[in-house]
Amino acid sequence: MTFDLDTTPLVTLEDGVLTLPISLDGKGNALDGEAISQMKAALTALLAGEIDAGAVLLVGLGKNFCAGGNVAGFAAADDRGEHVRELADHLHAAIRQLDELTIPVVAAVAGWAAGAGLSLALAADFSVAGPDTRVLAAYPGIGLSPDGGMSWNLPRAIGPAAARAFILSNEPMPGERAYALGMLTTFVEGDVKEAARALAVRLASGPSESYAAVKSLLRASGSATLSDHLDAERDSIARLAVSPDGIEGVDAFVAKRSPEFGRG
Known part of the structure; x- marks a missing residue:
């Protein structure tokens, strides 16, 4: 800061x-x-x-x-x-x-x-x-x-x-x-x-990149066609799957523990 x-x-x-x-x-x-x-x-x-x-x-x-x-x-x-x-x-x-x-x-x-x-x-x-x-x-x-x-x-x-x-x-x-x-x-x-x-x-303390992606998708949904928006959702979830929070969230779910976001 x-x-x-x-x-x-x-x-x-x-x-x-x-x-x-x-x-x-x-x-x-x-x-x-x-x-x-x-x-x-x-x-x-x-x-x-x-x-x-x-x-x-x-x-x-x-x-x-x-x-x-x-x-x-x-x-x-x-x-x-x-x-x-x-x-x-x-x-x-x-x-x-x-x-x-x-x-x-x-x-x-x-x-x-x-x-x-x-x-x-x-x-x-x-x-x-x-x-x-x-x-x-x-x-x-x-x-x-x-x-x-x-x-x-x-x-x-x-x-x-x-x-x-x-x-x-x-x-x-x-x-x-x-x-x-x-x-x-x-x-x-x-x-x-x-x-x-x-x-x-x-x-x-939550997944900031996930929040950002959700807000971006919601903003775009009003002016996008369904087909274009499906592509945007695919690209977004694929990108987040290899982000620090995405990796931590998935790994924590599999390990049956609480995720600790923001560490990457």
């Missing part, structure tokens, strides 16, 4: 997990511009190989994951359109970085995930919810339309009709219902943040 985490004091790296706060306690858990700036700096370093992490964890530093954008800031701006455009560009740069990652991304969706907060949860590979989780589109409530990829990711998660009804109705939804629909990936009865961190730590 060559990136100095002292330059991003909100960001932490422990047990192979890069933890990125998106909202701050005491500020209503609205999306925080400085937190997103630090996220972008850390993700830039991670993508450049300057940070050695096996998973990313998105959290809110408070009782909620993220209650959406700072609406009071929208109202106070001299040029609301330009202000909101700049905020969307700021967020979307981070969303694009998350999408580029080859390692798993986990979101600890505790409390409310509304507006941009829900968009960030949808951008994660794993979104962990609990009994106190509530999700809300939020945008129609203030006369706006989605950002952060919500209108792209949500139809792919729950289908176009359900996504349209959820966003347009702007009704809060309990986490358990969101999980049942496929909007969120994981539901736990205990502490959401603890469960999300435990998941991220487990993933961080």
